Amino acid sequence: AERKAELKEQIKQLLKDRNAVLVAHYYTDPEIQALAEETGGCVADSLEMARFGRDAEADTLIVAGVRFMGETSKILSPEKTVLMPNLEATCSLDLGCPIEEFSAFCDAHPDHTVVVYANTSAAVKARADWVVTSSIALEIVEHLDEQGKPIIWGPDRHLGSYIANKTGAEMLMWQGECIVHDEFSAQKLNDMKALYPDAAILVHPESPASVVDLADAVGSTSQLIKAAEDMPNQTFIVATDKGIFYKMQQLMPQKTFIEAPTAGNGATCKSCAHCPWMAMNGLQAIYNSLTEGVNDHEIHVDPALREKALIPLDRMLNFSA
């Protein structure tokens, strides 16, 4: 505990010295979220992180999240130094959507508008017409559907089916998934619901359709927090990464939040409702990013790629502005 307190103080000083801010996602560990709040950084969903990083008056951004978030920040702020506590922190959606294959898929359907989830590499974004995050995907696809153009959607098939069902849009789907949300079990959730009849069920749309079907509210991390604040229920069953409980408990100490059950248990599930890549953002790793050679931590995006990826990203940011 002493070492942690010391690390925190050192990080605070380093952030000041470097004119750096900490931009953290709701899935990072509670102490990282608390530190971001204490130091004038932000804790947010993917869309808000992108905006905050772009608008921050800082020389350096420490992105406590996963690689696509660091890349997005760099694309939006090429003049800033963007550091990640651990460059190995990736995402199963990004890993499951290699640019060569995705590009071939798009080439095979040239009449389609290409919409990609933010959870992708800079190269995949550069191949897209639109980038979306879970908080704005529905509105953007609705807007595109009104223009009557068929859509290529990648890479999250669960979020894709949710949106296709909601909007009726014609969507050709890439078959990727998030290893964290894919493990929530509808059957076990139903059993749990019987135990807590007054609880509302909050579900992130990266979860399977069978789980989404049981939801009282579906949305991005920020939208789920907002839903818990707006709903009269005292108890919530939450199907998303457990990192989100920090903010929910902080904002609503009088309410009770319960983890939705996963198909496996501690011994067999791959993630158990906590993303292994988000978990790489520890205090020591943040300290290292501010002290070690930048080569081990800095995000680079090829300038030609950056220029292309900026177009669909800006489209999203302007759409939601």
Ligand code: 13P
């Ligand atoms: P949001 O915070 O945009 O809901 O993203 C969820 C996610 O899985 C990020 O990795």
Ligand code: SF4
């Ligand atoms: Fe990717 Fe899922 Fe981890 Fe988010 S929680 S970074 S979508 S693997």
